[in-house]
Amino acid sequence: VESQKSDEEHEKHEGHNGSGVELLCVVRNLLKKIKRRVLVGDKVLVGSIDWNDRRGVIENVFERKTExxxxxxxxxxxxxxxxxxxxxxxxxxxxxxxxxxxxxxxxxxxxxxxxxxxxxxxxxxxxxxxxxxxxxxxxxxxxxxxxxxxxxxxxxxxxxxxxxxxxxxxxxxxxxxxRSEHFRFGPAEVDDWPNSISGSKWLEDQRVGEVSARSGRGKHTTRHVSLLPLSGGGYIADTPGFNQPSLLKVTKQSLALCFPEVRKILSESHPSKCAFSNCLHLGEPGCLVKPDWERYQYYFQLLDEIKIREEFQ
Ligand code: GDP
Ligand code: ZN
Structure with missing residues (x-):
C-alpha cells in the first residue's frame, strides 16, 4: 500500500540517508486483542500519520518471511x-x-x-x-x-x-x-505511549513501513533491539543473537540437511534421495551419503543428542 501523499511531501519527510522517515507509533488495540505482536523488522501498515509530530498507528502487520x-x-x-x-x-x-x-x-x-x-x-x-x-x-x-x-x-x-x-x-x-557513523540512535520509548489513538483517519493517510524500534520479551525481561543501518546498505540487529545453540528446532530427520556438504552430495546424485525416505545416513541400504565426510563424527554426535532429547519429549 502506498501513501497517498504527493511525491513532494514524501521527499520532505525522507530521512537523512534517504531510507525513509522515522515515526513514533503505537500499536492498534485490535492487533493487541488478536495477539499480533509487532517485532522489530516487521513490515507494517501505518495509519493516522501526524507528519508534524511524526507519530502514527500500526494498523496491520504483514506476513513474515522469517522470525x-x-x-x-x-x-x-x-x-x-x-x-x-x-x-x-x-x-x-x-x-x-x-x-x-x-x-x-x-x-x-x-x-x-x-x-x-x-x-x-x-x-x-x-x-x-x-x-x-x-x-x-x-x-x-x-x-x-x-x-x-x-x-x-x-x-x-x-x-x-x-x-x-x-x-x-x-x-x-x-x-x-x-554501524553507520551517520546513524542517530532512534528515540522510540514506545511503552510510555497511550494504548490507542482514537479516530481512524488511516485510510486517507497510510504507508507501509518497517519497524525499527523496540521490542519486549514479556513485561519483566524487556530487551531493546534496534536495527542499525549499515554504511554499505542493509541493517544489522544491534544485539547479538544466540550464543548457546539449543538445537531445539532440529529433528533427527532435518539434522543432515543442516550440513551443506550433505546437501551437496544429495543434490548432485540421481535420484537425489536415499532409498529409504527416513534414511539417517548411518549405512542403511541404498544410502547416498557415505560416512566419509569430515564432519560425520559431529553429525553422529549431534544425532545422538537429538535422539535422546526426542525420547524424553
Ligand atoms: P562478544 O562477547 O562476542 O560480543 O565479544 P566482544 O565484542 O565483547 O569482544 C571480546 C573481546 O575481544 C574484547 O576485549 C574486544 O576488544 C576483543 N576483540 C574484538 N575484536 C578483536 C580483534 O579483531 N582482535 C583482537 N585482538 N581482539 C578483539
Ligand atoms: Zn542416507
Missing part, C-alpha cells in the same frame, strides 16, 4: 556466524553446533573468523580449507586492525542480518565497527 527468536527480529534474511581465530580459539564441534543451529532456521548463513591479526597465515589457510570442505567460504576479519570489514559490509549489504556466535569472539565489537 528469529533470539534476538526477536522479523524478516531476518542473513545470519552471520562469528568465531575468532584466537582468544578464544575455534573448536570444530562448537563451530559445527553454531552452524547447525543457524542452518536450521533456513536463513542463509555466512561464517566469519575474527581476530585474524592474532594468528599466522598458516593457521588462517588451514581453517579456510577446512571450512571450504564443510561448504563455507569464510570471511577472515579483524575488528582490531579493521581488515575484512569491507568484505563483511558487502556480504551484509541490502539485507537484515543478525550476528551469532559464542561469547568473547567480538560480536559486539563487530556490530559497532559496522
Amino acid at each position: 528469529v527468536i533470539d534476538p526477536p527480529v522479523a524478516n531476518v534474511d542473513h545470519l552471520l556466524v562469528l568465531f575468532s581465530l584466537d582468544q578464544p580459539k575455534p573448536e570444530e564441534f562448537s563451530v559445527t553446533r553454531f552452524l547447525v543451529e543457524a542452518e536450521s532456521t533456513r536463513i542463509p548463513v555466512t561464517l566469519a573468523l575474527n581476530k585474524a591479526e592474532l594468528v599466522d597465515k598458516e593457521t588462517v589457510s588451514l581453517w579456510k580449507s577446512k571450512l571450504r570442505s564443510w561448504g563455507y567460504e569464510p570471511i577472515i576479519c579483524s575488528v582490531e586492525t579493521k581488515t575484512g570489514l569491507d568484505s563483511l559490509r558487502f556480504s551484509l549489504r541490502d539485507q537484515t542480518s543478525v550476528i551469532v556466535g559464542p561469547s568473547g569472539v567480538g560480536k559486539s565489537s563487530l556490530i559497532n565497527a559496522l
Whole structure:
C-alpha cells in the first residue's frame, strides 16, 4: 500500500540517508486483542500519520518471511556466524553446533573468523580449507586492525542480518565497527505511549513501513533491539543473537540437511534421495551419503543428542 501523499511531501519527510522517515507509533488495540505482536523488522501498515509530530498507528502487520527468536527480529534474511581465530580459539564441534543451529532456521548463513591479526597465515589457510570442505567460504576479519570489514559490509549489504556466535569472539565489537557513523540512535520509548489513538483517519493517510524500534520479551525481561543501518546498505540487529545453540528446532530427520556438504552430495546424485525416505545416513541400504565426510563424527554426535532429547519429549 502506498501513501497517498504527493511525491513532494514524501521527499520532505525522507530521512537523512534517504531510507525513509522515522515515526513514533503505537500499536492498534485490535492487533493487541488478536495477539499480533509487532517485532522489530516487521513490515507494517501505518495509519493516522501526524507528519508534524511524526507519530502514527500500526494498523496491520504483514506476513513474515522469517522470525528469529533470539534476538526477536522479523524478516531476518542473513545470519552471520562469528568465531575468532584466537582468544578464544575455534573448536570444530562448537563451530559445527553454531552452524547447525543457524542452518536450521533456513536463513542463509555466512561464517566469519575474527581476530585474524592474532594468528599466522598458516593457521588462517588451514581453517579456510577446512571450512571450504564443510561448504563455507569464510570471511577472515579483524575488528582490531579493521581488515575484512569491507568484505563483511558487502556480504551484509541490502539485507537484515543478525550476528551469532559464542561469547568473547567480538560480536559486539563487530556490530559497532559496522554501524553507520551517520546513524542517530532512534528515540522510540514506545511503552510510555497511550494504548490507542482514537479516530481512524488511516485510510486517507497510510504507508507501509518497517519497524525499527523496540521490542519486549514479556513485561519483566524487556530487551531493546534496534536495527542499525549499515554504511554499505542493509541493517544489522544491534544485539547479538544466540550464543548457546539449543538445537531445539532440529529433528533427527532435518539434522543432515543442516550440513551443506550433505546437501551437496544429495543434490548432485540421481535420484537425489536415499532409498529409504527416513534414511539417517548411518549405512542403511541404498544410502547416498557415505560416512566419509569430515564432519560425520559431529553429525553422529549431534544425532545422538537429538535422539535422546526426542525420547524424553
Ligand atoms: P562478544 O562477547 O562476542 O560480543 O565479544 P566482544 O565484542 O565483547 O569482544 C571480546 C573481546 O575481544 C574484547 O576485549 C574486544 O576488544 C576483543 N576483540 C574484538 N575484536 C578483536 C580483534 O579483531 N582482535 C583482537 N585482538 N581482539 C578483539
Ligand atoms: Zn542416507
